Amino acid sequence: MKRFEVQDILFAGFPSRTELLSLNLPSPSGSATKVNVWRNHNFESVQALMSPFLSFYSWPLEYNVSSYDDTLSFVDFNDADIELIWFDSSRLMNKITFPNVIEWLEDRFNQLRSKTKGPIIFASWFHDITHSNQIEALTKRLPAIYFANLKQLCEDEKVPLIDERTSGFSGTLLSSKAQIIAARALSCNWLPGSFLPPVKALALDLDNTLHEGILGEDGVEGVRLTDHHLELQKYLMHLRKTGIFLSLVSRNEKEDVEKLFHDRTDYPIKWDEFSVTEISWKDKAIAIQTIAEELRISTDSILFVDDNIGELASVSGQIKNIHTLYASKDASVTKRSIMNYPGLWRWKIQDDDAKRIQDLKANADRLSVSKISESVDEYFLNLGVTLTFKNNPLQQISRLADLCNKTNQFNLSLRRFNEVELVEKSKLSQSCITSVHLADRLSDSGVIAVIVVEKLDDTLEIQELCVSCRALGRHLENAIIFGSLQQMPIFRGCKKVNFSVAQGPRNQPAIRWLSEHLGSIEALLPGHYQLEAEQIYNYSKNFDNIKMLKDLNLNE
Amino acid sequence: MNEKEIENKILKVLTLVLKIEADGKTSRQSHFEWDSLKHIEIIFAIEDELQIQFPEDQLSGLDSVQKLVQGVIALHAP
Numbered sequence: 001m002k003r004f005e006v007q008d009i010l011f012a013g014f015p016s017r018t019e020l021l022s023l024n025l026p027s028p029s030g031s032a033t034k035v036n037v038w039r040n041h042n043f044e045s046v047q048a049l050m051s052p053f054l055s056f057y058s059w060p061l062e063y064n065v066s067s068y069d070d071t072l073s074f075v076d077f078n079d080a081d082i083e084l085i086w087f088d089s090s091r092l093m094n095k096i097t098f099p100n101v102i103e104w105l106e107d108r109f110n111q112l113r114s115k116t117k118g119p120i121i122f123a124s125w126f127h128d129i130t131h132s133n134q135i136e137a138l139t140k141r142l143p144a145i146y147f148a149n150l151k152q153l154c155e156d157e158k159v160p161l162i163d164e165r166t167s168g169f170s171g172t173l174l175s176s177k178a179q180i181i182a183a184r185a186l187s188c189n190w191l192p193g194s195f196l197p198p199v200k201a202l203a204l205d206l207d208n209t210l211h212e213g214i215l216g217e218d219g220v221e222g223v224r225l226t227d228h229h230l231e232l233q234k235y236l237m238h239l240r241k242t243g244i245f246l247s248l249v250s251r252n253e254k255e256d257v258e259k260l261f262h263d264r265t266d267y268p269i270k271w272d273e274f275s276v277t278e279i280s281w282k283d284k285a286i287a288i289q290t291i292a293e294e295l296r297i298s299t300d301s302i303l304f305v306d307d308n309i310g311e312l313a314s315v316s317g318q319i320k321n322i323h324t325l326y327a328s329k330d331a332s333v334t335k336r337s338i339m340n341y342p343g344l345w346r347w348k349i350q351d352d353d354a355k356r357i358q359d360l361k362a363n364a365d366r367l368s369v370s371k372i373s374e375s376v377d378e379y380f381l382n383l384g385v386t387l388t389f390k391n392n393p394l395q396q397i398s399r400l401a402d403l404c405n406k407t408n409q410f411n412l413s414l415r416r417f418n419e420v421e422l423v424e425k426s427k428l429s430q431s432c433i434t435s436v437h438l439a440d441r442l443s444d445s446g447v448i449a450v451i452v453v454e455k456l457d458d459t460l461e462i463q464e465l466c467v468s469c470r471a472l473g474r475h476l477e478n479a480i481i482f483g484s485l486q487q488m489p490i491f492r493g494c495k496k497v498n499f500s501v502a503q504g505p506r507n508q509p510a511i512r513w514l515s516e517h518l519g520s521i522e523a524l525l526p527g528h529y530q531l532e533a534e535q536i537y538n539y540s541k542n543f544d545n546i547k548m549l550k551d552l553n554l555n556e
Numbered sequence: 557m558n559e560k561e562i563e564n565k566i567l568k569v570l571t572l573v574l575k576i577e578a579d580g581k582t583s584r585q586s587h588f589e590w591d592s593l594k595h596i597e598i599i600f601a602i603e604d605e606l607q608i609q610f611p612e613d614q615l616s617g618l619d620s621v622q623k624l625v626q627g628v629i630a631l632h633a634p
Contacts, residue, residue, distance in 0.1 A: 016605075017600060017601045018568070018569060022572055042593065045596070048597070164612075165610075165611075166596050166599065166612075169596045170596035171592075176600035176604060
């Protein structure tokens with residue numbers, strides 16, 4: 001069966017159990033992500049239903065499923081990448097009151113957290129919505145613990161959560177339909193949302209993808225916005241609001257496409273809402289590479305959606321690791337395929353995610369300012385650049401963990417701290433985590449850098465140094481990095497600063513930056529490199545035209 | 557749908573879930589793969605395939621192809 005035919009089955013309004021089981025897709029190969037499953041009801045039936053989704057996305061999972069355990073004792077713990085607590089809460093609610101449930105669960109989460117720094121997903125349900133809300137609040141309070149609310153999922157999908165008839169045989173109260181929907185959510189949203197790198201942009205074909213028909217043949221008024229295409233476009237606009245870039249890659253005449261988006265006021269997506277448009281007759285692989293460059297992201301964080309199987313194959317063949325989806329004739333399937341694409345769905349949408357699109361838009365204006373400025377200093381002055389440093393900001397930990405794990409270009413050591421490790425670091429007196437917020441008169445870029453350091457005698461060891469791509473190309477690297485170091489209380493008295501360098505596939509910008517400060521003309525090899533603290537003090541005198549603020553924590 | 561068509565649908569489900577070549581004589585007694593977890597998967601898959609729902613008191617007794625076929629026919633009886 002062809003990939004696009006499989007897509008129609010997996011992302012049908014409601015997938016059929018027999019069709020899912022008959023797909024028989026090849027098992028994904030490569031290094032498997034390990035998942036510990038701690039459960040008190042049947043997980044195996046859901047696990048079987050997850051297989052076709054995981055095979056479709058080529059994501060190999062290796063499960064270590066515990067025996068049935070109402071006490072969540074986590075015995076026989078082995079290291080894994082993700083912890084999944086698959087829990088029938090009714091077994092607990094029959095025995096103790098809800099306040100005791102909350103207290104007990106917090107204790108169990110902490111117990112599991114003491115064994116792992118990885119993400120923990122608590123998949124369960126509570127019939128009373130106030131109980132669900134309290135569990136949600138509890139998990140939000142704890143780093144990298146997420147509540148997968150099965151009741152909410154079933155309500156959203158309009159399927160019954162419980163089937164009392166079968167619980168005696170199946171080892172679970174979950175209905176057949178709830179199991180199918182849960183398998184899809186686990187495979188496509190919940191597990192990848194906690195572990196896989198994010199998809200940052202959509203590269204969308206136009207004809208028979210965003211509408212029905214061919215613009216060049218049917219004309220502006222002839223192409224059809226079906227109800228399903230309307231819903232698809234609305235969903236794409238929703239993604240844009242969460243910080244996913246929309247780009248258009250179409251073989252058409254540019255003026256025709258501009259006219260289409262101008263004249264067709266019924267289209268929810270407007271021309272200006274595409275961050276990049278590549279309308280031409282050139283190879284789509286080349287067009288997508290241009291889109292990646294303009295968005296300053298790598299091609300492996302782009303999802304390309306097209307109704308032409310040949311185009312999808314050609315782009316996949318030319319761009320390694322790009323994500324692709326077939327735009328089905330039924331746009332509701334396309335919408336659900338995108339909704340369920342791993343890496344697009346996120347546990348938390350942060351304010352900084354939504355700022356990304358506006359910030360990129362402002363880059364064109366920054367370029368104009370750059371052209372009229374006679375020096376970099378004047379450029380900073382004209383833009384009104386402000387950097388705000390904050391040390392050990394617990395309320396930003398989630399964003400900082402995102403930066404550690406998503407930044408590929410300006411990431412010197414690729415240490416990739418997660419939320420739990422960052423919280424632990426922030427509590428150590430000889431360590432410091434600094435976040436850097438960037439704004440200018442054109443836009444608020446949000447938190448764009450994180451630096452994690454530890455002091456050893458008179459030396460500051462830089463363990464993690466990440467600057468978001470949205471801050472690159474703005475001549476701000478020195479101010480961000482040296483400014484961060486200089487304001488740290490533990491920088492005082494230091495004589496040396498050690499930088500740890502790892503070689504990644506795309507972190508050349510960070511390595512080049514350090515290399516220039518070391519006065520090295522050779523490419524740096526992985527290892528440790530040192531700058532004198534005095535050099536950093538002296539360099540920091542050059543930032544007169546950048547407003548540098550310190551957002552004090554009470555404990556500083 | 558006649559009896560033969562129902563049986564064919566049920567055999568298809570059994571083959572899928574148990575990963576065996578099922579025939580009209582297949583039963584829980586003859587196939588160790590047909591354990592309690594697989595039993596409920598079979599029930600769910602048949603319900604899904606035929607758009608039916610077996611009553612709770614019949615679920616444990618539907619332990620062979622023949623009983624499943626008769627169970628479905630009984631649901632369709634006027």
